[in-house]
Amino acid sequence: MEGMAVAMRDVRVRFGSVQALESISLAVAPGTILGIIGPSGAGKTTAIRVLTGAVHPDTGEVRVLGDDPKRFHRATRERIGYMPQLFVLYPELTARENVNVIGSLFGLLWRRRHKRVREVLQLVDLWDARDRRASQLSGGMQRRLELACAMVHDPQLLILDEPTAGIDPLLRQSIWQELRRLREEGRTLLITTQYVGEAEYCDAVALISEGRLVALSTPDELRRKALGGDVLEVETAEPVDLRRLPRIPGVSEVRVRGARDLLFVADEAGAATPLIIEALERAGAEVTTSREYRPSFDEVFALLVERHRAQFGPSGAGA
Secondary structure, eight states: OTTOSEEEEEEEEEETTEEEEEEEEEEEOTTOEEEEEOOTTSSHHHHHHHHHTSSOOSEEEEEETTBOGGGOOHHHHTTEEEEOSSOOSOTTSBHHHHHHHHHHHTTOOHHHHHHHHHHHHHHTTOGGGTTSBGGGSOHHHHHHHHHHHHHTTOOSEEEEESTTTTOOHHHHHHHHHHHHHHHHTTOEEEEEESOGGGGGGOSEEEEEETTEEEEEEOHHHHHHHHHTSEEEEEEESSOOOGGGOOOOTTEEEEEEEETTEEEEEESOHHHHHHHHHHHHHHTTOOEEEEEEOOOOHHHHHHHHHHHHHHHHOOOOOOO
16 A cells, blocks of 8 residues: 555445445555546545545445544645535525635635636636626536635545536536646546547546446556457458357457458457458458447446346445
8 A cells, every 4th residue: 555645445334234435445646537437326435535534434445645544644635636426516606706715714824825716617627707706607617616616726536426427528528638638747647427429538547336446447458358358349341150160369250240240359459450350251251341349438348347247246335
């Protein structure tokens, strides 16, 4: 756990009869975007609340910026920005006043605070609504205001619980561009999301289902885990009789998607491609196109969760 921005080891949390988290272990290096992805009720928010100190685990160890969240030092808290899942700002204050108050709580002096308030409100496209009360903003605008408040003091670690929920796709892309810019400056970001496709923006992805950590890896490695390796999609001019296809070194599986559409699972796509084309030609088939197959993260997510459930069965976890 040494040298990690965030680390959890064998963390378990139970609420009554519900096992919210079951043996969660992970480590996040500084300057990393970790996406915590899973369906509603998977345990994502519980994991975040453990990291902020709002929930104490029944068993296991937790370290955030070197501190135990049960006993955070003030200096550590000031290096963390947190955006909760539910709206918790001051409804009678304007958007600008909300961000200004949070900045003052973190000790930003007036000149610096004035600049940062404008910067973060412009980032989340709320500058034109800066003088509207928070209670008069739409749900999506309130989420953006919370994000601005979490970023105003320029924290070293950002913990964001569903930051893009209810936000339109164009603005979502803009927010992710800013989050990646913060990462490039050395910030560490932990981001929960139900938008599985947002895994593409992360350096690493923790996939949680029913309170268990299903997978923790880079986006590309998750694809390999879900599919069993690299996958090459090949289309032929005519249907292929797979019984005539010879064994191909490095290819572990052939899947039929259509009469002329095949998927080859290989240890390494680059090395296997010429061997696959040669084998198909020997079987009397003409290859018209071949390309590496990259499934959507919705497909990857479904495959990994289905495999996990087959292995462990329904656990009843999640909170």
